[in-house]
Amino acid sequence: MLARTCRDEVLEAAHELAVRSADGSFTAEEVVRLIIGRGSTFAESTIRTHVVSRMCVDAPAHHAVRYPDLTRHGGGRYRLVEMAQRIGTSVAPLTAGTSNTTRGDEEPLPEVPAGSSSVQRQAETAILDGLADLLGYKVIPARLHLAGGEYVDVDGVSHAPPTLVEAWAHQGPPKGGQKHKILADALKLIHVGRELGGHHQLILCFSDEQAARSFQPEARTWYAAALKAHHVDVLVVDLSAEWRERIRIAQQRQFR
Structure with a gap:
């Protein structure tokens, strides 16, 4: 396993x-306090520099x-x-002439594909909150670095x-691909x-019974089996009626 970098700790x-x-924002001081409070070996100044300069696309x-x-x-x-x-939200590109990679083969963060729904992305946060109530502990989005040097973004860790x-906000049975x-x-x-390594609980978390049905253990499908x-649990978290309606509207817009 690769040693954790300051960037790894800041991202977490x-x-x-x-x-x-409420709006997904935070201050550099909040990041510093959280990391130092967990016993990080990095200096406060190093952590702060990563937030305000080294990892910020808007910084000189x-x-x-x-x-x-x-x-x-x-x-x-x-x-x-x-x-x-x-x-x-508009995001400025990195200044020309600087690197936008981490270790040699890591790619920049991907662009959000056309047709993706911010409503469904926001709903995933609500799903993770509901799952936390079900599990009795929190799971948060994280970028994990694996032994081979590659990285992977996981909805909840x-x-x-x-x-x-991994959370899925779709309402109703899944279609096509x-x-x-x-x-x-x-x-x-x-x-x-x-x-x-070790034993991780693996969870596919849905927000609709119809969406989850063919993946649940009692379903007679090869993929449910x-x-x-492979010990992947299929759980369903109930969203509010307001959230469900917002997602349905977003789905209708995408399939027009």
Whole structure:
């Protein structure tokens, strides 16, 4: 397993703070306090520099190597670039001549594809909150680095107890290639769990019984049997009627 970098710790803290915040923003001081409070070996100044400069796409190019992770939100607050993109906030590109990679082969954060729904992305946070009530502990979005040097973004992660979660906000039975997306998420959970070692609870979390039905253990489908064989739990979290309606409207807009 690769040694954790300061960037790894900042990203973990940023994801946790973003989930707690009403608008997904946080300050550099909040990141510093959270990381130092967990016994980090990095100096406060190093952590702060990562937040306000090295990892911020809006900052002047004072470093030879920079990472496109954070963007300024105003008033001394920051957001994760991936979350800002999901809700349609404009994000400045890195200054020309600087690096936007981490270790040699890591790619920049992907663009949000056309047709993706910020409503469904926001609903995933509500799903994770509901799952936390069900499990009795929180899971937060995280970028995990694996032994081979690759990285993977997981919707929900807990280290104690070890848990990996992929959430799906869709309402109603999955259509067409959507089943493939869900099974790809399941394969991600299985692979990451094995790469990290130990015993992780693997969870595919839905927000609708109809969406989950063909993946549940009692379903007579080959993929339901495969999920059971690989110890992937299929859980359903109830969203409010308001959330369900917002998601349905977003789905109708996407399929016009």
